[in-house]
Amino acid sequence: xxxxxxxxxxxxxxxxxxxxxxxxxxxxxxxxxxxxxxxxxxxxxxxxxxxxxxxxxxxxxxxxxxxxxxxxxxxxxxxxxxxxxxxxxxxxxxxxxxxxxxxxxxxxxxxxxxxxxxxxxxxxxxxxxxxxxxxxxxxxxxxxxxxxxxxxxxxxxxxxxxxxxxxxxxxxxxxxxxxxxxxxxxxxxxxxxxxxxxxxxxxxxxxxxxxxxxxxxxxxxxxxxxxxxxxxxxxxxxxxxxxxxxxxxxxxxxxxxxxxxxxxxxxxxxxxxxxxxxxxxxxxxxxxxxxxxxxxxxxxxxxxxxxxxxxxxxxxxxxxxxxxxxxxxxxxxxxxxxxxxxxxxxxxxxxxxxxxxxxxxxxxxxxxxxxxxxxxxxxxxxxxxxxxxxxxxxxxxxxxxxxxxxxxxxxxxxxxxxxxxxxxxxxxxxxxxxxxxxxxxxxxxxxxxxxxxxxxxxxxxxxxxxxxxxxxxxxxxxxxxxxxxxxxxxxxxxxxxxxxxxxxxxxx
Amino acid sequence: xxxxxxxxxxxxxxxxxxxxxxxxxxxxxxxxxxxxxxxxxxxxxxxxxxxxxxxxxxxxxxxxxxxxxxxxxxxxxxxxxxxxxxxxxxxxxxxxxxxxxxxxxxxxxxxxxxxxxxxxxxxxxxxxxxxxxxxxxxxxxxxxxxxxxxxxxxxxxxxxxxxxxxxxxxxxxxxxxxxxxxxxxxxxxxxxxxxxxxxxxxxxxxxxxxxxxxxxxxxxxxxxxxxxxxxxxxxxxxxxxxxxxxxxxxxxxxxxxxxxxxxxx
Numbered sequence: 001x002x003x004x005x006x007x008x009x010x011x012x013x014x015x016x017x018x019x020x021x022x023x024x025x026x027x028x029x030x031x032x033x034x035x036x037x038x039x040x041x042x043x044x045x046x047x048x049x050x051x052x053x054x055x056x057x058x059x060x061x062x063x064x065x066x067x068x069x070x071x072x073x074x075x076x077x078x079x080x081x082x083x084x085x086x087x088x089x090x091x092x093x094x095x096x097x098x099x100x101x102x103x104x105x106x107x108x109x110x111x112x113x114x115x116x117x118x119x120x121x122x123x124x125x126x127x128x129x130x131x132x133x134x135x136x137x138x139x140x141x142x143x144x145x146x147x148x149x150x151x152x153x154x155x156x157x158x159x160x161x162x163x164x165x166x167x168x169x170x171x172x173x174x175x176x177x178x179x180x181x182x183x184x185x186x187x188x189x190x191x192x193x194x195x196x197x198x199x200x201x202x203x204x205x206x207x208x209x210x211x212x213x214x215x216x217x218x219x220x221x222x223x224x225x226x227x228x229x230x231x232x233x234x235x236x237x238x239x240x241x242x243x244x245x246x247x248x249x250x251x252x253x254x255x256x257x258x259x260x261x262x263x264x265x266x267x268x269x270x271x272x273x274x275x276x277x278x279x280x281x282x283x284x285x286x287x288x289x290x291x292x293x294x295x296x297x298x299x300x301x302x303x304x305x306x307x308x309x310x311x312x313x314x315x316x317x318x319x320x321x322x323x324x325x326x327x328x329x330x331x332x333x334x335x336x337x338x339x340x341x342x343x344x345x346x347x348x349x350x351x352x353x354x355x356x357x358x359x360x361x362x363x364x365x366x367x368x369x370x371x372x373x374x375x376x377x378x379x380x381x382x383x384x385x386x387x388x389x390x391x392x393x394x395x396x397x398x399x400x401x402x403x404x405x406x407x408x409x410x411x412x413x414x415x416x417x418x419x420x421x422x423x424x425x426x427x428x429x430x431x432x433x434x435x436x437x438x439x440x441x442x443x444x445x446x447x448x449x450x451x452x453x454x455x456x457x458x459x460x461x462x463x464x465x466x467x468x469x470x471x472x473x474x475x476x477x478x479x480x481x482x483x484x485x486x487x488x489x490x491x492x493x494x495x496x497x498x499x500x501x502x503x504x505x506x507x508x
Numbered sequence: 509x510x511x512x513x514x515x516x517x518x519x520x521x522x523x524x525x526x527x528x529x530x531x532x533x534x535x536x537x538x539x540x541x542x543x544x545x546x547x548x549x550x551x552x553x554x555x556x557x558x559x560x561x562x563x564x565x566x567x568x569x570x571x572x573x574x575x576x577x578x579x580x581x582x583x584x585x586x587x588x589x590x591x592x593x594x595x596x597x598x599x600x601x602x603x604x605x606x607x608x609x610x611x612x613x614x615x616x617x618x619x620x621x622x623x624x625x626x627x628x629x630x631x632x633x634x635x636x637x638x639x640x641x642x643x644x645x646x647x648x649x650x651x652x653x654x655x656x657x658x659x660x661x662x663x664x665x666x667x668x669x670x671x672x673x674x675x676x677x678x679x680x681x682x683x684x685x686x687x688x689x690x691x692x693x694x695x696x697x698x699x700x701x702x703x704x705x706x707x708x709x710x711x712x713x714x715x716x717x718x719x720x721x722x723x724x725x726x727x728x729x730x731x732x733x734x735x736x737x738x739x740x741x742x743x744x745x746x747x748x749x750x751x752x753x754x755x756x757x758x759x760x761x762x763x764x765x766x767x768x769x770x771x772x773x
Contacts, residue, residue: 244569246590292652
């Protein structure tokens with residue numbers, strides 16, 4: 001409960017953020033810069049064979065080991081996937097925290113008619129130039145923006161709710177895109193343009209030029225995110241306050257949208273428009289389970305995205321004909337599932353463990369209170385020494401709480417391990433430490449009972465049961481407030497109700 | 509920093525509202541507000557639900573468009589005086605599950621001073637920590653904000669405004685849903701701020717404590733009912749006029765108007 005924050009000083013945190021930033025940028029840059037060196041070493045892939053969506057099939061191992069074909073093509077695909085994953089992870093954090101997770105989906109779907117239109121325009125300008133990728137991507141980006149604009153206008157202009165707006169925009173653009181693609185397919189040269197790749201992605205057939213575009217875009221996006229880190233944090237946390245402070249929230253929001261469009265558009269080529277949202281949102285959602293700090297969340301999310309890219313390409317390279325984009329998305333999902341279960345900040349296991357530990361603690365408190373009440377009944381102000389002198393009998397404990405014999409035995413063993421009680425020929429005795437602990441819990445319990453009776457008009461017999469649940473969660477701050485409210489001193493008050501004492505308990 | 513009444517360089521009132529009318533979206537409407545806030549006083553804005561109390565603050569901060577009227581902060585338009593106005597929004601207005609610590613939130617009050625693209629350095633974190641200390645929260649500086657109680661969250665928001673070293677503070681229900689300890693802490697804080705010459709306008713809901721906590725009161729129900737020192741203005745008669753039912757016609761005309769405004773935009 002009172003787990004204080006990490007003791008990291010401000011300086012350390014700053015350094016951590018800085019180093020994470022540098023790692024991300026250097027990593028991306030080095031991927032981009034490193035490939036041209038290798039270019040001479042491997043054969044350039046023919047674009048014609050990009051029909052198969054899995055990596056592999058190439059026969060010249062560049063870095064062969066572990067039975068995987070680490071040829072030049074795989075390395076190119078790898079760098080593209082890692083860069084895209086890292087970039088999507090960084091930008092996605094702000095998108096997720098701004099509660100616009102599906103914006104990436106809108107952009108990627110809206111991009112499809114843009115690709116088709118761009119192809120048509122390029123063909124009109126000069127026949128045969130329709131395959132010019134930067135042109136197609138530009139079309140995609142522009143159409144992506146119109147998708148965002150359309151959803152914004154719809155939301156403002158009508159009373160439609162967000163989800164309905166998204167559904168409308170998605171389906172209109174996607175339908176338009178598919179129609180345009182079928183038209184393009186019938187045109188001469190349209191068949192080889194590979195436009196359907198934008199739907200499912202062609203990670204496995206990424207070329208050097210594609211990867212250079214991806215690396216450049218991702219590097220820029222990550223740099224912008226790091227430079228505007230605090231501005232975007234403020235925008236996502238409290239837009240109203242940001243506006244009152246004079247930050248241009250509309251412009252900042254636009255920057256974030258530009259970043260999303262950029263990542264989504266380069267992601268089209270990598271994982272395809274259907275799975276762009278996985279690259280943007282799943283890594284940040286997974287990262288959230290591991291940390292309560294934004295700078296770390298960004299770093300973890302980027303690492304998850306890169307890792308998913310790495311693993312996805314490796315897996316689809318070792319199993320030919322497995323779609324690479326989908327494998328990357330699946331790796332993201334696996335990371336998400338693992339994070340949800342194991343995440344140290346908010347993972348399910350951690351939560352269950354806390355629940356379990358809380359129950360155990362409750363039982364221990366009850367045992368100590370049972371010992372106290374069996375020895376001293378409802379009396380208050382009992383000296384711990386007096387408690388140590390008494391012997392608590394096991395049958396009394398059983399009657400006091402109705403514990404099963406097994407449970408009570410385990411509980412007693414635990415109490416002994418904690419040094420609160422020790423065995424005695426006639427039963428159990430409290431140690432001085434145990435007696436002090438018992439006094440504390442009895443006091444909390446009674447303070448709360450008194451409070452309920454005095455201020456909340458709770459009947460006395462009910463108060464006991466209510467206090468049973470509450471006494472365990474009273475931290476020192478709350479206890480201090482109770483003391484003030486009840487105007488009791490530091491002493492242990494007597495119980496407001498009768499306590500069934502153990503008649504046979506030997507005292508003395 | 510010394511904002512004494514009518515003396516020194518500061519002769520302008522911290523906040524002058526002239527003929528202010530706001531009708532925006534589905535927010536409560538306010539009509540023809542004329543008000544001049546006296547310097548160095550704690551001022552409560554009181555009125556029933558939907559009376560436009562938050563809208564008034566939002567209009568002062570340029571967060572909603574005005575239909576008409578003028579707002580002067582220390583004699584100048586708000587946008588030139590942003591640094592001198594601290595804002596404490598309603599606690600419910602943000603997602604407390606956000607991955608930031610109390611200290612991070614307080615540091616947000618310094619972002620303007622830090623400037624574009626610069627990180628929050630140790631110097632600013634120290635300032636933020638001092639502000640947290642002033643609201644008695646220094647020991648919780650590194651807690652994630654969801655792990656704080658409601659009162660503690662409110663104090664974090666107050667610290668975020670304090671760290672700005674503003675001269676005029678606009679607070680939206682600083683006492684809403686806080687525990688008794690926080691309430692006392694806030695009252696003490698407000699008194700210290702007054703002693704330092706600051707002016708505070710706070711939306712306040714608890715009529716019982718108005719006279720105890722505040723010097724002045726603004727009674728609002730879509731239009732200004734009365735404003736002035738508590739002992740003169742906070743009367744049964746005025747309260748009855750303030751709370752005597754919402755003015756149905758004003759509201760309806762206002763909403764009709766807000767639709768026109770939207771169409772024009």
